Amino acid sequence: MSSTTRSVLSTIESPSTVARRLSVVRRHWRQLGLHVIFLAISVLYLLPLLWMLSTSLTLSGRELSIPPHFIPDPIVWHNYLEAVTVEPMLTFLRNTLLIGVTATSAGLLSSSLAGYAFARLRFPGRDLLFGACLATLMLPGVVTLIPQFLVFKEVGWIGTFWPLIVPPSLGGGAFMIFLFRQYALTIPLEIDEAARVDGANAFQIWWSLILPLAEPVLATIAVLSFIYHWNDFLQPLVYLQSPKLYTLAVGLSFFQGEYQTEWNLMMAAAALMLLPIVILFFFAQRYFVQGIVMTGIKG
Numbered sequence: 001m002s003s004t005t006r007s008v009l010s011t012i013e014s015p016s017t018v019a020r021r022l023s024v025v026r027r028h029w030r031q032l033g034l035h036v037i038f039l040a041i042s043v044l045y046l047l048p049l050l051w052m053l054s055t056s057l058t059l060s061g062r063e064l065s066i067p068p069h070f071i072p073d074p075i076v077w078h079n080y081l082e083a084v085t086v087e088p089m090l091t092f093l094r095n096t097l098l099i100g101v102t103a104t105s106a107g108l109l110s111s112s113l114a115g116y117a118f119a120r121l122r123f124p125g126r127d128l129l130f131g132a133c134l135a136t137l138m139l140p141g142v143v144t145l146i147p148q149f150l151v152f153k154e155v156g157w158i159g160t161f162w163p164l165i166v167p168p169s170l171g172g173g174a175f176m177i178f179l180f181r182q183y184a185l186t187i188p189l190e191i192d193e194a195a196r197v198d199g200a201n202a203f204q205i206w207w208s209l210i211l212p213l214a215e216p217v218l219a220t221i222a223v224l225s226f227i228y229h230w231n232d233f234l235q236p237l238v239y240l241q242s243p244k245l246y247t248l249a250v251g252l253s254f255f256q257g258e259y260q261t262e263w264n265l266m267m268a269a270a271a272l273m274l275l276p277i278v279i280l281f282f283f284a285q286r287y288f289v290q291g292i293v294m295t296g297i298k299g
Contacts, residue, residue: 056080056268063263076264083255083268091244092251095161099236099247100229103165107172107225108218114171115180116206120192130181136174141234149238163239164232168225176221183217184210219287227277248273 050070055063056079058072083089117123118130152163171177187210195205211218233249240246252273255266 052267052270055263056083056271058264060262060264063267079264079268080272083265083272086265087251087254087269088243089248089251089269089272092246092248095245096230096247096249099161099164100226103168103229104222104225106165106169107176108222110170111172111176111221112180112211112214112218113206114177116184116210117202118177119181119184120189120205120210121202133174133177145234145238152239158239159241159245161240161245164229164235168229172221172225176225179221180214180217183214187213216287219284223281223284226280230273230277 051068054068054070054072057075057077058069058079059074059076062069062072114133118126118133148163148167149158152158157163157166191209191213192205195209200208231249232247236245236247236250240250248269252266252269255262255269
């Protein structure tokens with residue numbers, strides 16, 4: 001066989017090689033199409049955020065112009081300073097941080113303790129109690145709002161922060177208990193058995209062994225709980241009767257008057273209110289995703 005014939009045959013690919021190449025090409029085009037679709041959906045979801053930022057930098061009276069302008073002209077940075085000074089936003093921020101940090105911290109400990117008990121301890125009626133705990137997820141918050149208000153009125157808590165701090169501190173909510181319980185099930189039971197051999201009790205095992213191993217789900221619970229308290233509007237509006245006790249979510253409504261709404265200042269205040277949540281999620285993203293994934297490994 002001549003060298004020319006060998007070179008021609010070497011350039012001819014076998015059918016299996018051609019099929020593999022076509023499969024790789026189709027897979028690449030499919031991935032490219034999915035990325036384009038996801039990018040389009042992301043842009044669609046970002047439009048309200050872009051409108052908020054654009055409105056926050058717009059002159060008063062031009063917020064609802066038709067057609068809308070996503071790049072305001074001129075750009076008014078002073079709206080952010082005015083949004084903070086025209087209303088006592090710093091007072092609202094202090095109140096929101098007090099409620100959010102206190103309720104989140106206490107709820108984190110109590111939900112992890114309850115979730116640990118449901119996952120690692122054996123006691124009569126455990127599964128029944130856990131089922132009843134999950135059943136409370138089917139009750140909307142507005143259903144229990146009036147009974148809770150009557151209870152807090154009887155104990156003299158209306159007009160204070162206690163209705164917003166005490167209930168979330170007692171378990172942190174059924175969903176938080178469920179998250180920690182599901183994550184605790186993924187931790188080997190041999191750890192508890194070895195600790196008991198060394199003389200540790202259930203509380204020591206929870207505090208010294210389970211909590212350090214449960215950082216991802218603890219971060220997940222902390223982020224979800226803090227975001228809930230940060231954005232909560234209905235309960236502070238119902239329980240807090242003095243403007244000095246209002247939170248940021250309630251304070252945003254002050255920019256909406258009976259005859260006029262200052263949309264640019266409201267959007268500037270909303271953008272500032274959103275910033276801490278974005279920063280919190282940015283730093284806790286790795287633990288947050290890991291905690292969500294690990295809670296579904298073992299049922």
